[in-house]
Each structure stands twice: as structure tokens, then as C-alpha cells.
Amino acid sequence: MEQWQKSLENALTDASELAEMFRLSEETVRRVASVFPFRITRYYLSLIRAKGDPIYRQCVPDERELQESGDLMDDPLGEEDLTPAPCVVHRYPDHCLLLVSNCCACYCRFCTRKRKFRTPMCVDDSSVRRGIEYIASNPAIHDVLVSGGDPLLLETDHLEDILRRLRAIGHVDFIRIGTRTPCVLPERINRRLVSMLKKYHPLYINVHFNHPDEITPESAAALTRLADAGIPLGSQTVLLRGVNDDPEVIRSLMRKLLSVRVKPYYLFQSDLIYGTEHFRTPLSVGLDIMKRLRGWTSGMAVPHFAIDLPCGGGKVPLVPDYLEKVEGRVYTFRNFRGVPYRYPDIEE
Ligand SMILES: *Cc1c(COP(=O)(O)O)cnc(C)c1O
Ligand code: SF4
Numbered sequence: 001m002e003q004w005q006k007s008l009e010n011a012l013t014d015a016s017e018l019a020e021m022f023r024l025s026e027e028t029v030r031r032v033a034s035v036f037p038f039r040i041t042r043y044y045l046s047l048i049r050a051k052g053d054p055i056y057r058q059c060v061p062d063e064r065e066l067q068e069s070g071d072l073m074d075d076p077l078g079e080e081d082l083t084p085a086p087c088v089v090h091r092y093p094d095h096c097l098l099l100v101s102n103c104c105a106c107y108c109r110f111c112t113r114k115r116k117f118r119t120p121m122c123v124d125d126s127s128v129r130r131g132i133e134y135i136a137s138n139p140a141i142h143d144v145l146v147s148g149g150d151p152l153l154l155e156t157d158h159l160e161d162i163l164r165r166l167r168a169i170g171h172v173d174f175i176r177i178g179t180r181t182p183c184v185l186p187e188r189i190n191r192r193l194v195s196m197l198k199k200y201h202p203l204y205i206n207v208h209f210n211h212p213d214e215i216t217p218e219s220a221a222a223l224t225r226l227a228d229a230g231i232p233l234g235s236q237t238v239l240l241r242g243v244n245d246d247p248e249v250i251r252s253l254m255r256k257l258l259s260v261r262v263k264p265y266y267l268f269q270s271d272l273i274y275g276t277e278h279f280r281t282p283l284s285v286g287l288d289i290m291k292r293l294r295g296w297t298s299g300m301a302v303p304h305f306a307i308d309l310p311c312g313g314g315k316v317p318l319v320p321d322y323l324e325k326v327e328g329r330v331y332t333f334r335n336f337r338g339v340p341y342r343y344p345d346i347e348e
Helices: 003-009 015-022 026-035 042-045 054-059 114-118 124-138 156-167 189-200 215-227 247-259 284-293
Strands: 095-099 143-147 173-178 203-208 233-238 262-270 305-310 314-317 323-325 330-334 342-343
Touching: 015 026, 015 143, 042 262, 054 173, 095 124, 124 156, 124 323, 143 156, 143 262, 156 189, 156 262, 189 203, 189 233, 215 233, 262 284
Parallel strands: 095 143, 143 173, 173 203, 203 233, 233 262, 262 305
Antiparallel strands: 305 314, 323 330, 330 342
8 A cells, every 4th residue: 555545544534533623513523424524634634723724614524514505506517417428527619527536535625526425426447438438439529637536546557547548549639637636635646656647748737726825845745746747737726715715815825836836727716516605705706806916916826717607507717807998999998006098999
């Protein structure tokens, strides 16, 4: 067994231990966990500085997860309807998701796939194989995003088998992997994994970080190993109330990501998923954060703010409005400081 597998086995899953650690009611922890289980790696647990802090909120079960709310749904992204083959979610014309794992190192309390913690979908080898056959028979697909769960929780040989088969498909131009392991289980990014991954270039990895406190010497070392293997790194962040719904926190996170060679890619509005109402922020909060990034910090640090529309609509970018008015062919914009500038357009 590799070290990361031991760490995973040793993760905190015991309700009474968690309750005692943070002086919670054990009965409440059990009640929430019976609906949405928890698992917290010892490493991620060590990042908690105080009960209720941004790391704590992301991983410790909360009574509010059991609140009912009219807006929220089990499958908010309508993924079940976009599944033409097992393990495939195909929404866009030229790229798709391949879901290869139903496990995560740490169960995020705000997760879009929360429903899968309840009824684990079956990702057996033959389903993944059929998913790959679908991709192979669909020449329009140029980019496959290997996701889950967390694909890096598969054993290295098993993941390699999947990558090899995808790489053998001529029309797949590049492969992407989405993973949260650098953030919650950095020891997963070991030498053996990295030397396997670098055989399957062009390969991109998108990591998931939500708070500057998650960028530690350990996670930075994991990211460095990936970047040194020539893997371009992007990140996604979910906007979460009480965790990172603050322009200074997001700006600091984006800068820290760049300093460890990760290009911020998406900032997501949180999805309408059961049990996550307490994490939701109004759209205006995200738009305000975007306004305070653009121009005020490196353009490299500015992600796309996007909402994944309910019912399978897909991702839509949300951009603060810089256009003030249009008079004939003269457009008036306000720059990042709010100063108006006129731009004469050319006749069509
Ligand atoms: C997010 C997502 C993708 C990837 O979208 P990009 O904008 O290309 O990163 C692809 N398919 C589905 C179903 C998705 O939800
Ligand atoms: S790592 Fe991703 S898929 Fe897994 S629980 Fe967290 S948000 Fe969900």
C-alpha cells in the first residue's frame, strides 16, 4: 500500500471522534452523516485553526445541511439526462466528462455531486470501458475531462489504463483531469503518479482550491511536482458564504495560486444542490468580487465567473457590466476605476 492510501484509510470518519474534537453533539453529527456522510483527511483536518473557520466549514457536517429549500434539487445540473453512455456526461458538442471514480479523499459539504454520497454510483471497469467506447465512436469529441468523484483516488495502474485507452483515440486532442487531491491529500501526488501522468501529454490538470489557507508547503510541493512534469495547471473555486465570499480572500487565493504555477480558471456560483443552502451567495457578491479583481490585480489572476445553469443548461459566464450607454455608434464604457471613456465603433 502506498503512503497516500494509508492516509486515506486513516481519514476521520468516526462521528464520536469528530464530535469530541469540536464539542459537537454526536447525535447531530450522526443525523447529518446518515444523509450526507463525512470523511476528512488528517492533513486537511490539520489546517483547521478554529471551529467554524473556512476550512472547518468545508468539511465538517452541519445541521443546516438537513434544511429543506424550494429552490434546491438533487441533480441540479441535469446530468442524469445527458448521459448517453455509462460514465459519460455529454453536454457540449466537442468535449465531454468521463466519470471514473465515485470516491473523494474528503467529502466537501457543498459538493454538487452530494447525491452520489448517498447512492454511490457504480463505476466499475466495464462501465468506464463502455464510456470510452462511446468517446471512441464519436469523432466530434476532441477533449475529455476525466472527473468523478476524484480520478486520482484510483490506483495509479488503473488510472493509467484509462488514460492509455483515451490517448489511443485519434480524435481526442488532449485530456484533462479534475482533482482535489493536491488540496486535501497532497501526498497522492507522488513520484510514481507523476511519472505515469507525463507519458500522456497533452494532459491538463484542474485543481480545486477555495481558500488561501489551503495553499500550504505540502499542497505547494504537490503542485510543483505536477508543474515540473510539464502539466499545465488550472484551478476552480466555488464561491461559498462564510468561506471565501470576500474580495480580499479571493484576490489573495488567486495570487497564491499563480505563485505556485496554477492559472485560475473558474470561479463558480454555488450550485442549487440539496443541503447547501447555507453556502449560497447572491450573484451580486460574485460580480462585485470580479469588479474588484479586474484591473486591481494581474489579469492572470482573474478567473471566469460562471454559473452552471440548472437543468443541464451548461456554464454561462457572468461579467460585470462595463458598458454604460450606446449613442449611435458611440459606446461609453466605465473602466475599472469607474471613469467613463468613449469608444467610436466602426459602421457595419
Ligand atoms: C464543466 C463541464 C465541462 C467542461 O467545461 P469547460 O467550460 O470546457 O471547462 C464539460 N462538460 C460538462 C458536462 C461540464 O459540466
Ligand atoms: S472533491 Fe469535488 S467531487 Fe469530491 S466532494 Fe469535493 S467538490 Fe465534490
